[in-house]
Amino acid sequence: MAYLALYRAWRPQRFEQVVGQEKTVAALCNAIKEGRLSHAYLFSGPRGTGKTSIAKIVARSVNCEQQEAGEPCNQCSSCRDINNGNFMDVIEIDAASNRGIDEMRDLREKVRVLPAQGKKKVYIIDEVHMLTTEAFNALLKTLEEPPDSVIFILATTEPHKIPETIRSRCQTYHFRRLTGDEITNRLQQAAVTNSIKLDEEALLLIARRANGGMRDALSTLDQVYSYKGQDISKDDVLDVLGLVDELYLAELVDALLAKDIPGIIASLDLAMSQGKEAQHLVRETAFYLRDLLLYSVMGEKAQLMVVQKAALPQLQRQSREAKRDMILSALRIMMETAEKLRFSEGNRFLLEMAFLELAELFSGQIPAAAKPAASAAPREKKAVPAANPQPGKSKAAAAKGEADPAWNRILAGVKEKRVPTYALLAQGSLLGIKENTMYIGYKKGFNFHKEKMQEKANREILEGVLRDLYQKTIELEFILLEDEQYNDIVVKKAIEFFGQDMVQIKD
Amino acid sequence: MNYFDEIRGQERAVTLLQNSIKNDNVSHAYVFLGPSGVGKMLTARAFACALLERDDEQAAIYFKDGIHPDLLIIEKPENKTTILKEQISQGMEPWLALKPYRAGKRVVIIRDAHLMRAEAGNALLKTLEEPPLYAVIILLSDEQNLLETIMSRCQPVRFFPLTEPVIEEMLTGRGIEPEIAVRAARLAQGSFGDALGFASGGEIPHAYEIAGEILLALAGGEMISVFDAAEKMEVNPELITGMLETMLRDLVIYKHSGRADSLVLPDNLQLVQALQDQVDPAKLRRALQQLDELRRNYRRHVNALIISTNISYTLWEALQ
Numbered sequence: 001m002a003y004l005a006l007y008r009a010w011r012p013q014r015f016e017q018v019v020g021q022e023k024t025v026a027a028l029c030n031a032i033k034e035g036r037l038s039h040a041y042l043f044s045g046p047r048g049t050g051k052t053s054i055a056k057i058v059a060r061s062v063n064c065e066q067q068e069a070g071e072p073c074n075q076c077s078s079c080r081d082i083n084n085g086n087f088m089d090v091i092e093i094d095a096a097s098n099r100g101i102d103e104m105r106d107l108r109e110k111v112r113v114l115p116a117q118g119k120k121k122v123y124i125i126d127e128v129h130m131l132t133t134e135a136f137n138a139l140l141k142t143l144e145e146p147p148d149s150v151i152f153i154l155a156t157t158e159p160h161k162i163p164e165t166i167r168s169r170c171q172t173y174h175f176r177r178l179t180g181d182e183i184t185n186r187l188q189q190a191a192v193t194n195s196i197k198l199d200e201e202a203l204l205l206i207a208r209r210a211n212g213g214m215r216d217a218l219s220t221l222d223q224v225y226s227y228k229g230q231d232i233s234k235d236d237v238l239d240v241l242g243l244v245d246e247l248y249l250a251e252l253v254d255a256l257l258a259k260d261i262p263g264i265i266a267s268l269d270l271a272m273s274q275g276k277e278a279q280h281l282v283r284e285t286a287f288y289l290r291d292l293l294l295y296s297v298m299g300e301k302a303q304l305m306v307v308q309k310a311a312l313p314q315l316q317r318q319s320r321e322a323k324r325d326m327i328l329s330a331l332r333i334m335m336e337t338a339e340k341l342r343f344s345e346g347n348r349f350l351l352e353m354a355f356l357e358l359a360e361l362f363s364g365q366i367p368a369a370a371k372p373a374a375s376a377a378p379r380e381k382k383a384v385p386a387a388n389p390q391p392g393k394s395k396a397a398a399a400k401g402e403a404d405p406a407w408n409r410i411l412a413g414v415k416e417k418r419v420p421t422y423a424l425l426a427q428g429s430l431l432g433i434k435e436n437t438m439y440i441g442y443k444k445g446f447n448f449h450k451e452k453m454q455e456k457a458n459r460e461i462l463e464g465v466l467r468d469l470y471q472k473t474i475e476l477e478f479i480l481l482e483d484e485q486y487n488d489i490v491v492k493k494a495i496e497f498f499g500q501d502m503v504q505i506k507d
Numbered sequence: 508m509n510y511f512d513e514i515r516g517q518e519r520a521v522t523l524l525q526n527s528i529k530n531d532n533v534s535h536a537y538v539f540l541g542p543s544g545v546g547k548m549l550t551a552r553a554f555a556c557a558l559l560e561r562d563d564e565q566a567a568i569y570f571k572d573g574i575h576p577d578l579l580i581i582e583k584p585e586n587k588t589t590i591l592k593e594q595i596s597q598g599m600e601p602w603l604a605l606k607p608y609r610a611g612k613r614v615v616i617i618r619d620a621h622l623m624r625a626e627a628g629n630a631l632l633k634t635l636e637e638p639p640l641y642a643v644i645i646l647l648s649d650e651q652n653l654l655e656t657i658m659s660r661c662q663p664v665r666f667f668p669l670t671e672p673v674i675e676e677m678l679t680g681r682g683i684e685p686e687i688a689v690r691a692a693r694l695a696q697g698s699f700g701d702a703l704g705f706a707s708g709g710e711i712p713h714a715y716e717i718a719g720e721i722l723l724a725l726a727g728g729e730m731i732s733v734f735d736a737a738e739k740m741e742v743n744p745e746l747i748t749g750m751l752e753t754m755l756r757d758l759v760i761y762k763h764s765g766r767a768d769s770l771v772l773p774d775n776l777q778l779v780q781a782l783q784d785q786v787d788p789a790k791l792r793r794a795l796q797q798l799d800e801l802r803r804n805y806r807r808h809v810n811a812l813i814i815s816t817n818i819s820y821t822l823w824e825a826l827q
């Protein structure tokens with residue numbers, strides 16, 4: 001018999017073997033027992049939490065000849081056939097490879113056929129988020145009222161990609177990440193069965209790294225096992241995964257805090273020459289910093305990721321030395337670097353530069369708050385027009401040379417609504433506001449812009465902006481300024497409107 | 508004949524794979540991760556050959572000609588930039604559904620798996636999770652941007668950047684002068700493919716000289732010197748940029764540590780000492796990060812002179 005990867009060998013065969021997901025299991029098990037199974041289910045949740053496994057158990061259980069208390073027997077011919085993938089009425093569809101509308105139409109045709117071998121036809125549609133919109137819509141009708149003998153089970157890691165209309169037709173179960181204890185227990189069982197000796201720290205390390213996914217945990221174990229054989233220590237796990245020891249990280253952070261640059265470079269050199277990858281180093285450092293932050297906030301209660309026992313004293317000391325906002329900034333630098341490293345080749349230099357930056361950060365050369373601007377300047381947001389300049393004063397304000405800010409606000413407001421209108425309006429200039437009428441002047445040669453602005457669509461946009469700004473309706477008057485001495489005319493017109501004493505000429 | 512013998516500097520990966528054959532616990536899917544040019548494809552071929560050889564004595568002969576019926580290599584089509592979904596769903600899946608023809612296994616190697624887009628990657632998932640018992644799927648990836656769901660279904664095998672002595676040895680083994688081999692090994696940062704590219708052109712000393720000139724000219728010059736510098740880089744833009752990066756890096760490190768032994772290229776010492784009074788390490792750091800981004804563009808369809816100008820400008824600005 002060929003070797004089966006641990007995560008395949010340890011796929012649960014009965015509901016009682018499923019780790020975690022108690023509520024889902026209980027609900028499904030009871031439904032099967034009492035014959036109240038719905039016609040469509042949606043299983044969502046992170047990878048390695050049991051979606052496909054449970055779907056398969058359900059498929060076996062409803063078709064099992066000697067089903068007991070909702071559990072499949074795994075002995076009868078139906079169960080065996082399903083396990084071998086020879087059963088005609090359990091159809092596993094890989095939605096990622098069959099994602100088009102044609103495949104769904106095909107499925108719709110076949111759904112009508114009664115089960116040939118078992119009691120129910122079970123369609124397991126895995127990776128369902130990859131279906132195209134058309135395919136989803138083609139499925140809607142079938143999913144709402146399938147024939148009595150059909151059960152659909154949709155499974156996905158990305159539930160947000162599933163249309164609402166599909167979701168509302170299914171009973172949804174969300175699968176949560178497994179806890180560290182659940183993973184450790186199962187790992188221990190797997191290790192014992194395969195006569196692998198796994199020491200406590202190695203076990204914890206694998207469980208923590210799995211991030212709640214059983215498949216990750218078991219395949220890590222598999223990997224270490226095939227490399228190191230039956231005796232597995234913490235160092236073996238670190239070695240195989242290309243990770244670094246917590247003590248190494250603690251010392252690296254010590255060097256950072258002390259701004260010992262030759263020390264930092266030497267440490268990095270050492271790790272690189274042992275074949276650790278830059279990306280891993282950055283990620284591990286980020287994890288360590290996270291632990292540091294968490295520890296400084298929560299103390300002993302913190303659930304740490306990389307620090308176990310050995311580096312705890314150092315962590316305690318560092319948590320007193322480093323300020324929180326510095327750790328936060330440092331974390332941000334590490335994340336940015338990790339992102340850059342993903343696509344970079346000259347990764348050693350980037351790594352060194354990132355650590356130098358951290359060293360400077362910790363020694364207080366760069367104020368922590370100002371930091372992000374250095375590497376990734378956040379795109380500046382457009383100035384939002386400040387609300388509500390007071391209309392009562394606007395006459396005087398406009399005349400006292402403050403027309404410009406108001407005009408700019410208006411322009412900005414229009415630009416946000418529709419750029420072409422903004423382009424038309426920007427060619428004009430604000431002459432002034434008098435008795436709820438705004439006068440806008442256009443130079444000679446800009447008649448086109450003026451006429452366009454007078455058209456209803458553009459005009460309404462401007463009026464809308466003005467209403468928002470001044471909280472009242474303002475009439476618009478567009479004026480074509482004939483004379484080429486534009487500036488003079490503007491002044492003259494303005495004087496005409498507002499009277500001599502209100503106009504101030506500014507260059 | 509044993510193909511594994513040809514692989515250098517990846518003992519860990521090789522041991523892992525050889526052990527798995529020996530102990531008969533070959534997984535159904537592997538992903539080989541590591542930078543380009545460090546021997547992933549070579550190892551994948553060696554592993555495939557070893558797997559096929561177990562039940563098919565003549566495998567090596569077929570293998571050498573690349574016509575073994577139980578080996579499928581999927582690569583990106585020449586005129587495309589990605590691996591297509593059809594290659595997976597129409598090329599690989601039906602092929603894997605057939606039983607082995609001569610050997611006991613069927614092996615699929617997907618080269619440059621990082622070029623799979625989301626559709627292709629997702630199409631692979633189902634097969635990857637529970638392929639037929641005789642199937643072994645090997646994904647090779649330079650970058651770690653494979654889907655998480657793919658990663659968790661495969662056994663990862665890590666490939667490491669080669670150490671400098673290994674690259675030197677490999678280069679000298681190919682008849683390259685030791686002096687050039689040393690420099691190429693340092694510049695290549697662990698990739699034998701790159702090192703060979705650098706070394707075989709025979710341009711290294713010349714390029715180094717130019718890089719030095721450029722840096723000095725930019726450090727003292729007006730903005731106009733940017734354009735001269737860009738034109739000088741035309742000789743071999745990528746190599747010179749690599750050199751410039753090492754110089755920048757050495758400048759920063761030397762400025763901080765003041766120690767000559769921390770330099771990547773010892774030849775840089777003179778240059779570094781000459782410049783170190785007028786540089787601001789924070790600016791240089793940023794420039795180095797930008798250079799790394801800009802440099803990638805050389806491999807894309809972008810006018811090289813424009814990139815060079817951009818790079819020179821970045822340098823010029825950093826050195827003010």
